[in-house]
Amino acid sequence: xxxxxxxxxxxxxxxxxxxxxxxxxxxxxxxxxxxxxxxxxxxxxxxxxxxxxxxxxxxxxxxxxxxxxxxxxxxxxxxxxxxxxxxxxxxxxxxxxxxxxxxxxxxxxxxxxxxxxxxxxxxxxxxxxxxxxxxxxxxxxxxxxxxxxxxxxxxxxxxxxxxxxxxxxxxxxxxxxxxxxxxxxxxxxxxxxxxxxxxxxxxxxxxxxxxxxxxxxxxxxxxxxxxxxxxxxxxxxxxxxxxxxxxxxxxxxxxxxxxxxxxxxxxxx
Amino acid sequence: xxxxxxxxxxxxxxxxxxxxxxxxxxxxxxxxxxxxxxxxxxxxxxxxxxxxxxxxxxxxxxxxxxxxxxxxxxxxxxxxxxxxxxxxxxxxxxxxxxxxxxxxxxxxxxxxxxxxxxxxxxxxxxxxxxxxxxxxxxxxxxxxxxxxxxxxxxxxxxxxxxxxxxxxxxxxxxxxxxxxxxxxxxxxxxxxxxxxxxxxxxxxxxxxxxxxxxxxxxxxxxxxxxxxxxxxxxxxxxxxxxxxxxxxxxxxxxxxxxxxxxxxxxxxxxxxxxxxxxxxxxxxxxxxxxxxxxxxxxxxxxxxxxxxxxxxxxxxxxxxxxxxxxxxxxxxxxxxxxxxxxxxxxxxxxxxxxxxxxxxxxxxxxxxxxxxxxxxxxxxxxxxxxxxxxxxxxxxxxxxxxxxxxxxxxxxxxxxxxxxxxxxxxxxxxxxxxxxxxxxxxxxxxxxxxxxxxxxxxxxxxxxxxxxxxxxxxxxxxxxxxxxxxxxxxxxxxxxxxxxxxxxxxxxxxxxxxxxxxxxxxx
Numbered sequence: 001x002x003x004x005x006x007x008x009x010x011x012x013x014x015x016x017x018x019x020x021x022x023x024x025x026x027x028x029x030x031x032x033x034x035x036x037x038x039x040x041x042x043x044x045x046x047x048x049x050x051x052x053x054x055x056x057x058x059x060x061x062x063x064x065x066x067x068x069x070x071x072x073x074x075x076x077x078x079x080x081x082x083x084x085x086x087x088x089x090x091x092x093x094x095x096x097x098x099x100x101x102x103x104x105x106x107x108x109x110x111x112x113x114x115x116x117x118x119x120x121x122x123x124x125x126x127x128x129x130x131x132x133x134x135x136x137x138x139x140x141x142x143x144x145x146x147x148x149x150x151x152x153x154x155x156x157x158x159x160x161x162x163x164x165x166x167x168x169x170x171x172x173x174x175x176x177x178x179x180x181x182x183x184x185x186x187x188x189x190x191x192x193x194x195x196x197x198x199x200x201x202x203x204x205x206x207x208x209x210x211x212x213x214x215x216x217x218x219x220x221x222x223x224x225x226x227x228x229x230x231x232x233x234x235x236x237x238x239x240x241x242x243x244x245x246x247x248x249x250x251x252x253x254x255x256x257x258x259x260x261x262x263x264x265x266x267x268x269x
Numbered sequence: 270x271x272x273x274x275x276x277x278x279x280x281x282x283x284x285x286x287x288x289x290x291x292x293x294x295x296x297x298x299x300x301x302x303x304x305x306x307x308x309x310x311x312x313x314x315x316x317x318x319x320x321x322x323x324x325x326x327x328x329x330x331x332x333x334x335x336x337x338x339x340x341x342x343x344x345x346x347x348x349x350x351x352x353x354x355x356x357x358x359x360x361x362x363x364x365x366x367x368x369x370x371x372x373x374x375x376x377x378x379x380x381x382x383x384x385x386x387x388x389x390x391x392x393x394x395x396x397x398x399x400x401x402x403x404x405x406x407x408x409x410x411x412x413x414x415x416x417x418x419x420x421x422x423x424x425x426x427x428x429x430x431x432x433x434x435x436x437x438x439x440x441x442x443x444x445x446x447x448x449x450x451x452x453x454x455x456x457x458x459x460x461x462x463x464x465x466x467x468x469x470x471x472x473x474x475x476x477x478x479x480x481x482x483x484x485x486x487x488x489x490x491x492x493x494x495x496x497x498x499x500x501x502x503x504x505x506x507x508x509x510x511x512x513x514x515x516x517x518x519x520x521x522x523x524x525x526x527x528x529x530x531x532x533x534x535x536x537x538x539x540x541x542x543x544x545x546x547x548x549x550x551x552x553x554x555x556x557x558x559x560x561x562x563x564x565x566x567x568x569x570x571x572x573x574x575x576x577x578x579x580x581x582x583x584x585x586x587x588x589x590x591x592x593x594x595x596x597x598x599x600x601x602x603x604x605x606x607x608x609x610x611x612x613x614x615x616x617x618x619x620x621x622x623x624x625x626x627x628x629x630x631x632x633x634x635x636x637x638x639x640x641x642x643x644x645x646x647x648x649x650x651x652x653x654x655x656x657x658x659x660x661x662x663x664x665x666x667x668x669x670x671x672x673x674x675x676x677x678x679x680x681x682x683x684x685x686x687x688x689x690x691x692x693x694x695x696x697x698x699x700x701x702x703x704x705x706x707x708x709x710x711x712x713x714x715x716x717x718x719x720x721x722x723x724x725x726x727x728x729x730x731x732x733x734x735x736x737x738x739x740x741x742x743x744x745x746x747x748x749x750x751x752x753x754x755x756x757x758x759x760x761x762x763x764x765x766x767x768x769x770x771x772x773x774x775x776x777x778x779x780x781x782x783x784x785x786x787x788x789x790x791x792x
Contacts, residue, residue, distance in 0.1 A: 003436045004756065010688055011748045014695045015741050022498050022703075022737030029491045031730035034714035034722070066485045074481070122478075131481050137391055138719035139482055198315035209307070209315075244311055 040145065042168055047152070050166045054153025057146050062135060064150070075132065076117045081105060082158025088115050093127075102163050105151045109135045109142075183254045187264020190257045194249060202268070210245060211237040218269040225265045229258065280450050281362075284427055285343050287758045292339060294750060296332075313716045320388075320395055320402055321379055328375050331368055338365040370416065377411050378403040383717050384708070385479045393720035406479045410472040417461050417468050422697050424458030426751065429694035432687035433755050445680035451690050452517060458693060459510045459593075463586055463657065466503075467650050476711075483718070487711045495707050495733050497546050500578070502700045504542035507585050509689040509696070511538060514592045516686035521600035523674025530595065537588050544581035549573025576634030576645045583626045583653045587619065590657050594664060601671040611667040615660045622652040698747055702740035710736070 040053070058064045067075035085101035088094055096114030098104040107114050112132035121127030135142050142150070145167050155162050184190040188203045197205020202213040216225070227234050232245035253261070307314045318325065342361045349358035386393070388401030395402070431451035438444040477484030486492060515531050518524035571577065594615075605611070626649045633645035712718050713730050731739070 003433070004752070007433060007436070007691060007752060008749075010691055011695050011752075012745060014692060015699060015744050015748075018498075018502065018696075018699050019737050019741040021501060023734040026494045026498060026733050026737075028732050028734050029494065030732055031491045031710070031713065033729070063482055066489070067481060074485075131478075133480060133482060139480070139713075139715065141719075195315060195319075198319055199311075209311075244308070246312065 042145065042166060045166050047162065047166055050149055051152050051156050051162075053146075054149035054151070057142065057150050058153055061140070061146070062142055062150060063140055064135075067132070074120075076120055078154055078157070080158050082155045082160035085160075091115065100163065101158075101160055102151055102155060105154050106147060108132075109147055109150065184257050184260065187260045187267075190253070190261040191264065193257075194252065199245070203264075211240055213265060214268055216268050217266045220265075222262060222266050225262050229261065276446070276449060277453075279446070280427075280453065282346055283450075283758070284430065285339075285346070286761065287430060287754055289339070289343055290754045290757055291751075292336075294754070310716070313721065316393070316717070316721060317379065317382075320382070320399075323399060324375055324378065324403060328372060331372050331375070335365065335368045335372060338368060373415060373419070374408075374412050375403075377415060378405065378408050380708070381405050381407040381411050383715075384476075384483075384712060386717050386720050389720060391719075393717065407472070407475055410468075410475040414465075414468040414472050417465050418701070421458050421461035421465060422701065424454045424456075424461060425690075425693040425697045427454035428458055428690040429751070430454075430755055430758075432690035433752070434759075435682070435687050436684060437759070441680055448520075448680045448682050451687065455510065455513055455690060455693070458697075459589070462506065462510070463590070466582055466586075470646055470650070480718075483711055486713065487707065492707055492710065492733070494548070495703065497548050498703060498733065498737070499700065500542075500546040502696050502703070503582075504545060504585075506693060506696050506700075507538060507589055508542065509692040511535070511589055511592045513686055513689040513693075514596045516683055516689070517596055518599050519683070520678045520681050521596075521674065522676070522678075523601070524599035527595040527599055531592075534588050534592055538585055541581040541585040541588070544572050545578050545585070547572040547577075571635065574634055576630045579646050579649050580626055580630030580634075583649045584623060586653050587623060587626075587656055590660070591619065594660065597664065598668060600674050600677055601668050602674060603667050603671045605667055605669070608667055611663050615663055618656055618659055622656045625649075625652045694751075695744065695748060699740060699744045702743050703736065706731070706736040706740060 045053075064078075068078050070077060082101045082105070085104040089098060089100075089104055094115045096104070096107045096111065098107045098114075104115075112130035112134065113128065116127045116130045118127050120130070122129045122131050133140060136144075136147060148164065148167055152162050152164075184193045191197060191203040191205075196202055196213075199209035200211065200213045220228070224235065230250040232247060233242045236242040250258070338361055342358065342365050345358060345361070349355060382402060382405050385406035386402075387405030388396055388398050388403075390396060428451050431447045431454055435444060435447035435451060438447055473484070473488065476487060488496070511534070515528075515535075518528060518531075603611070629645040629649050629652075637644075710730050714723050714728060715721065716723050
């Protein structure tokens with residue numbers, strides 16, 4: 001038993017030592033919270049304000065300075081990109097379609113490999129492939145207005161003329177996975193759109209996490225079905241745990257979709 | 270089968286007995302994890318189930334195959350012990366390992382999909398080819414890294430078991446057996462630990478290749494400090510492994526010839542360790558910043574960059590290998606005529622490799638552009654591998670048919686050496702938890718990177734300190750379970766004596782009497 005305790009004490013002491021090192025010696029840096037889509041009042045925005053927005057995105061949400069900075073030099077510096085753009089457009093290695101510096105900068109953000117500055121390409125590709133991510137997609141995901149704002153900032157930084165006005169439309173909303181833009185037109189479409197088949201057996205899909213709904217209309221009335229969608233935990237089906245079904249379908253669906261769904265379920269006999 | 274050494278058979282049987290209990294606990298914890306995921310992340314799990322459904326089913330079926338091979342392997346141990354049947358038994362053992370590896374690869378595909386989704390479009394919709402989903406960008410780098418790490422980790426846990434039994438051994442025979450078992454397990458652990466940093470470099474390079482942004486978050490962003498913690502733990506791993514080897518020299522009567530070098534090896538490893546955990550950027554108060562003139566220390570700052578750390582870690586590996594070579598030859602005198610030349614060639618290879626590693630580190634680290642700084646790592650690794658492979662080949666040939674200085678004394682180890690084995694197991698576990706955290710944390714606010722955001726109100730990326738506390742609690746729980754399993758294995762080997770047969774004439778009823786001390790062992 002003495003050995004047992006010695007070993008326990010030794011193990012715990014080692015763990016505590018590591019924990020103290022990681023909590024006391026390592027500086028406590030809080031990772032940044034996820035970037036938020038800011039509501040922009042484009043109607044009242046002046047060009048200097050638009051350029052300032054571009055600078056903010058360049059240093060923040062766009063994460064451009066992670067690579068385009070003079071310390072790490074992972075990517076070319078962009079202070080004079082507006083000036084150099086004209087030379088690059090004439091370079092035989094240029095593969096894009098831009099005709100002026102503004103389009104060149106925007107193109108390099110959307111298609112980074114259209115022109116790769118010598119020495120900054122992916123290793124082994126002879127500077128034909130850029131390691132830069134497409135900034136309108138993926139983790140950065142700038143929208144069209146944000147891209148334009150960065151272009152305006154970089155043009156101004158290089159002392160070039162800005163050949164466009166502040167866009168007056170609203171930014172394109174981010175499209176989320178599983179959410180189609182148009183409302184569904186039939187009950188089966190509603191089922192598909194909101195992924196009911198992921199958990200339930202319904203409309204040709206065979207989810208097994210929730211109850212089988214292929215004959216639910218024979219067992220339950222319309223009032224029950226309505227309640228089951230809006231407040232899933234009001235009645236829990238026998239043999240299934242509560243709290244599993246999302247409670248926000250009432251917020252997500254349009255009134256028409258909700259009606260179609262309840263009718264579809266009531267007819268499933 | 271190759272050495273005909275019964276000790277290997279005994280060790281394998283003893284540990285498979287322990288593994289049976291560990292296996293059931295693994296299944297319970299796996300179930301707990303799966304249910305928790307479905308309960309706390311229903312939408313995310315729905316998405317994953319829709320994509321990976323067939324692989325999850327395959328996982329369950331392969332789990333059956335693993336259970337079957339495990340039970341046949343264990344229960345058939347004595348029924349298949351000699352001749353052809355032993356080969357059959359060995360094959361079942363290999364099948365057990367192959368099936369276990371398949372399980373790990375499948376689970377890896379789920380984890381790596383979350384980091385580098387493949388086979389889906391930008392919105393996350395399935396494109397119809399499940400193989401592309403499984404074979405996503407980071408799948409193979411993680412497969413290799415975990416495969417090697419599991420060997421090292423398994424070795425360290427067997428080492429801890431052997432240490433526990435060594436410390437509680439009741440006689441010299443037991444001590445000798447568990448000493449040998451601890452040594453063999455440690456050898457496996459360190460053997461797999463040596464190539465592990467290289468698998469880690471490949472994984473990191475692939476993360477950068479997949480997404481520069483993710484790579485920078487990993488190595489240059491808020492998580493950069495985590496690698497300082499990692500360096501400290503790996504430093505502790507190397508120091509304890511070396512310490513164990515040095516203690517092990519006490520087993521050899523001829524070790525006195527080499528013990529004088531140990532202090533120098535220890536010194537080099539300590540210096541490498543210090544370089545490895547020197548940070549690049551310092552978090553300073555304003556007045557400190559003013560005094561220092563920047564965020565980088567004028568003398569120590571240059572040691573914070575990657576080429577300096579690569580130089581340190583490669584030298585640490587080379588000197589650990591040197592400890593092993595000295596241990597190997599501690600009790601032997603070579604009989605081949607070219608022994609002196611062989612030793613000279615080995616020394617030349619060591620010196621050339623060390624000079625090359627230091628030169629590459631200095632040149633790429635301080636005389637090239639940032640983009641090329643990591644370029645030193647591949648030739649440095651090649652130098653280290655050259656030393657390990659070539660010197661090992663020379664050593665094996667040189668000490669073939671060598672004379673023993675005296676009788677090798679298994680069990681002649683100080684008790685404190687066994688705590689080095691415990692340190693290995695605890696450090697591995699803690700480090701595994703920490704690296705699991707960073708693997709997960711570099712996704713930041715994404716469940717599936719770039720495809721499915723974590724939009725919940727409670728979502729946050731923990732700080733390193735917070736993660737360290739969680740990892741520490743998990744390690745304490747894990748080690749408690751492991752020590753409990755070790756204790757169970759001892760319990761299963763004990764038999765209570767039948768009081769009535771020992772003393773048939775006296776059967777007094779004593780409610781407060783102490784039970785007989787169960788001491789009879791089957792082994």
